[in-house]
Amino acid sequence: MRIQWPVLILLTVALTACKTLPDPAPVAPEPAPQPSAPTAPPPSAPPAPAPVATVLAATQYEAGKQQRLATLARSQPEAIAADQAGYYLDVQQARLQEKLAGRLGLSREGERFVLRLPSQLGFATGSAQLRDEARSALSALAEVLREFRPTLISIFGHTDDTGPAELNQRLSEQRAQAVAKFLSDTGVARERLLVVGYGASQPVADNATPEGRDQNRRVELLLEPVVRR
Amino acid sequence: MGMRRKDKILAAAALVTLGGVAALLAAASWMLWRESIAAEQAYVGGLASRLGKRTEAMLLDTRDLLAQFNASTEPRCSPAHLKLMQAAAVSRPHIRAIGHWRAAERLCGVGFLQAGELKPAKADRIYESGLIAWWPSAQTEVGGVQLFLMRLGEHDVAIDPRQLLDLGPMQRRQAGLWVEGLRLAAVPWEADLPAPESVVAGVTLDQAGERVISRFTRNAVIPIDVVAIEPIGSFWARHLRSLSVGAAFALAAVLAWTSLIWRYSRRQLSLSAQLRAALAAGEIQAQYQPVVELGSGACVGAEALARWVREDGERVSPDVFIPVAEQHGLAHEVTLAVLRAILRDLGELLSARPGISINLNLSHEDLRDERFAQRLADALREARLPCGAIKLEITERALVNSDTSRRLIREFRARGHQVAVDDFGTGYSSLSYLATFELDVLKIDKSFVDAIGTGAATSQVAVHVIEMAKSLGLDCVAEGVQTAEQVEWLRQQGVRYGQGYLFSRPLPAADFIRLVEATAG
Numbered sequence: 001m002r003i004q005w006p007v008l009i010l011l012t013v014a015l016t017a018c019k020t021l022p023d024p025a026p027v028a029p030e031p032a033p034q035p036s037a038p039t040a041p042p043p044s045a046p047p048a049p050a051p052v053a054t055v056l057a058a059t060q061y062e063a064g065k066q067q068r069l070a071t072l073a074r075s076q077p078e079a080i081a082a083d084q085a086g087y088y089l090d091v092q093q094a095r096l097q098e099k100l101a102g103r104l105g106l107s108r109e110g111e112r113f114v115l116r117l118p119s120q121l122g123f124a125t126g127s128a129q130l131r132d133e134a135r136s137a138l139s140a141l142a143e144v145l146r147e148f149r150p151t152l153i154s155i156f157g158h159t160d161d162t163g164p165a166e167l168n169q170r171l172s173e174q175r176a177q178a179v180a181k182f183l184s185d186t187g188v189a190r191e192r193l194l195v196v197g198y199g200a201s202q203p204v205a206d207n208a209t210p211e212g213r214d215q216n217r218r219v220e221l222l223l224e225p226v227v228r229r
Numbered sequence: 230m231g232m233r234r235k236d237k238i239l240a241a242a243a244l245v246t247l248g249g250v251a252a253l254l255a256a257a258s259w260m261l262w263r264e265s266i267a268a269e270q271a272y273v274g275g276l277a278s279r280l281g282k283r284t285e286a287m288l289l290d291t292r293d294l295l296a297q298f299n300a301s302t303e304p305r306c307s308p309a310h311l312k313l314m315q316a317a318a319v320s321r322p323h324i325r326a327i328g329h330w331r332a333a334e335r336l337c338g339v340g341f342l343q344a345g346e347l348k349p350a351k352a353d354r355i356y357e358s359g360l361i362a363w364w365p366s367a368q369t370e371v372g373g374v375q376l377f378l379m380r381l382g383e384h385d386v387a388i389d390p391r392q393l394l395d396l397g398p399m400q401r402r403q404a405g406l407w408v409e410g411l412r413l414a415a416v417p418w419e420a421d422l423p424a425p426e427s428v429v430a431g432v433t434l435d436q437a438g439e440r441v442i443s444r445f446t447r448n449a450v451i452p453i454d455v456v457a458i459e460p461i462g463s464f465w466a467r468h469l470r471s472l473s474v475g476a477a478f479a480l481a482a483v484l485a486w487t488s489l490i491w492r493y494s495r496r497q498l499s500l501s502a503q504l505r506a507a508l509a510a511g512e513i514q515a516q517y518q519p520v521v522e523l524g525s526g527a528c529v530g531a532e533a534l535a536r537w538v539r540e541d542g543e544r545v546s547p548d549v550f551i552p553v554a555e556q557h558g559l560a561h562e563v564t565l566a567v568l569r570a571i572l573r574d575l576g577e578l579l580s581a582r583p584g585i586s587i588n589l590n591l592s593h594e595d596l597r598d599e600r601f602a603q604r605l606a607d608a609l610r611e612a613r614l615p616c617g618a619i620k621l622e623i624t625e626r627a628l629v630n631s632d633t634s635r636r637l638i639r640e641f642r643a644r645g646h647q648v649a650v651d652d653f654g655t656g657y658s659s660l661s662y663l664a665t666f667e668l669d670v671l672k673i674d675k676s677f678v679d680a681i682g683t684g685a686a687t688s689q690v691a692v693h694v695i696e697m698a699k700s701l702g703l704d705c706v707a708e709g710v711q712t713a714e715q716v717e718w719l720r721q722q723g724v725r726y727g728q729g730y731l732f733s734r735p736l737p738a739a740d741f742i743r744l745v746e747a748t749a750g
Binding site: 078080083084086087088090091092093094095097098099147148149150 | 330331332333334348349350351352355356357358359360361380381382383
């Protein structure tokens with residue numbers, strides 16, 4: 001059930017106006033590990049769970065990522081020797097191609113992989129809930145990520161341009177978090193996950209059309225090997 | 230034999246022989262080359278086909294093996310799992326190792342790659358299906374052997390590609406096997422072979438490199454190319470046997486050709502052929518022996534005698550070439566040649582002096598059909614001379630007892646020609662036989678004239694001959710008059726005309742004209 005923004009605002013205003021009621025909760029991603037239909041938000045929303053993965057601001061992403069890579073290289077025994085990085089990436093590419101079988105958009109850019117949840121697997125307007133097909137594709141990805149442990153996964157959330165920027169920012173983060181949580185729940189270590197929200201600042205299609213907006217509501221993943229230097 | 234003609238003919242013969250030999254050898258060589266190329270094509274084509282099939286089978290088998298391992302339910306690295314991999318490896322001589330991996334770590338496996346793992350830095354092919362392959366190179370080298378690696382999922386296989394190429398039938402060839410455009414194997418391993426895309430399909434000759442290059446492609450499931458090179462020397466050595474056989478045949482053909490040319494040349498050098506050529510070239514001319522009236526000594530005409538002077542000046546006697554002409558059916562042509570000579574040489578004289586006539590000797594060929602009669606008429610008409618200018622001489626032997634000859638003679642006379650019977654007395658004619666022909670003149674053969682005054686039996690015959698002529702109303706001309714006594718005797722017998730050395734030997738046209746001008750009134 002889609003949540004209507006105007007209704008929510010009224011509700012929030014109404015609730016805050018009535019002090020007898022507990023604080024209204026902001027819209028939270030449904031903690032639904034099983035692939036069931038999304039349920040309507042309960043009248044009293046529970047407090048939002050702690051973020052699964054580290055959330056970085058867009059401006060701090062690069063620095064934060066390098067730091068995390070260095071940390072993992074030191075701490076993870078499976079970190080790759082520099083001269084084996086080529087082999088690792090080639091084999092990982094083969095594995096991704098085999099397992100994903102085209103469900104996620106996969107491209108290799110030198111020493112990294114870029115994956116995209118396509119618009120069919122994307123989110124509804126204002127929603128940060130994963131669709132079933134998205135879950136299915138992501139669980140295949142999780143399988144590969146469990147095998148290829150020395151890999152850092154950066155997850156980027158995006159929205160279309162409906163609504164205020166601040167809301168979009170938060171929504172994009174929530175979307176990324178949804179993916180991160182799913183991966184984490186299926187066995188990917190949390191330290192390997194980084195989350196960044198870009199709001200509506202990086203559209204890939206024209207927001208004027210419904211199809212364009214569909215495409216803009218998305219999540220992208222960046223996979224990078226953890227190399228011991 | 231004239232030197233120049235003979236030389237020309239021999240030179241031509243030699244040239245033709247050489248040309249024929251060259252052509253035969255060229256043809257033989259070309260055929261041999263084609264055959265060698267065809268044999269090479271068949272061989273390398275067959276080789277490529279076999280190699281291609283074997284390689285394809287190996288690649289598909291390996292892929293199936295990997296899928297099979299991945300699908301196995303055995304716990305990984307358990308004895309059962311190892312046994313599975315081992316069975317596959319041992320039964321395939323080209324497999325050197327099978328490994329079980331997780332990401333970039335080899336957890337366990339079988340084969341010769343236990344100590345240290347191969348992790349080449351760059352894969353050559355990564356397929357959509359997840360199959361990944363590394364072609365043989367320095368980065369896949371172990372113990373000096375460059376291996377071919379294939380991985381699918383959690384298992385990989387290391388293959389020795391040298392097992393794919395036969396060493397035996399290679400002989401002195403060097404060959405390479407390419408799969409998907411990348412070189413998989415070669416024998417010898419380091420052979421310097423051109424890449425398939427730079428070589429034309431089939432068998433070609435590389436002149437610069439002095440080698441024969443073959444390339445064949447198989448495109449069934451996976452693109453496979455085979456390229457083989459061989460030094461030209463060994464290519465020819467292999468085909469030496471067929472070359473020798475071919476050369477022997479060529480030699481036999483050459484000998485046959487040469488003998489053919491030789492026989493043809495000899496025929497050409499024969500006299501009849503030369504005569505034919507001479508007639509065509511206008512070498513047959515005439516000389517004129519004056520016929521003189523015995524009483525006055527005035528020249529009343531001449532007998533045209535055929536002369537053959539070759540271009541080098543050598544003369545061939547009529548005694549030689551006339552019989553040859555008659556034997557080879559050229560007599561008619563000779564007569565015509567003499568006629569043309571008469572009209573050309575003496576046409577003017579004959580127009581100016583109607584009292585002069587020239588005797589033309591006819592052969593029996595000329596009396597056989599209308600041809601000669603027609604041509605004689607045409608020639609005279611063209612020269613605008615009356616028929617009386619030409620007298621026709623026919624030897625007694627040529628007076629064939631046929632209706633055609635009698636008719637022709639009648640026609641000649643009707644036109645205005647006088648007809649003489651030549652060499653009379655040497656044949657078997659009787660008076661009555663002679664009477665059946667309409668003649669004008671009788672020429673007494675030289676032998677009778679010679680006998681005059683000698684008391685030989687022939688001298689009596691001469692008298693009878695003269696009598697016969699008189700009784701038939703024929704004028705007499707004595708041939709071969711040499712002495713004044715003969716002239717005297719002949720005159721007493723009533724012979725009016727004579728010709729012979731006493732008066733003049735046969736003269737060239739210019740001299741004869743001068744003689745006529747001098748003696749005529």
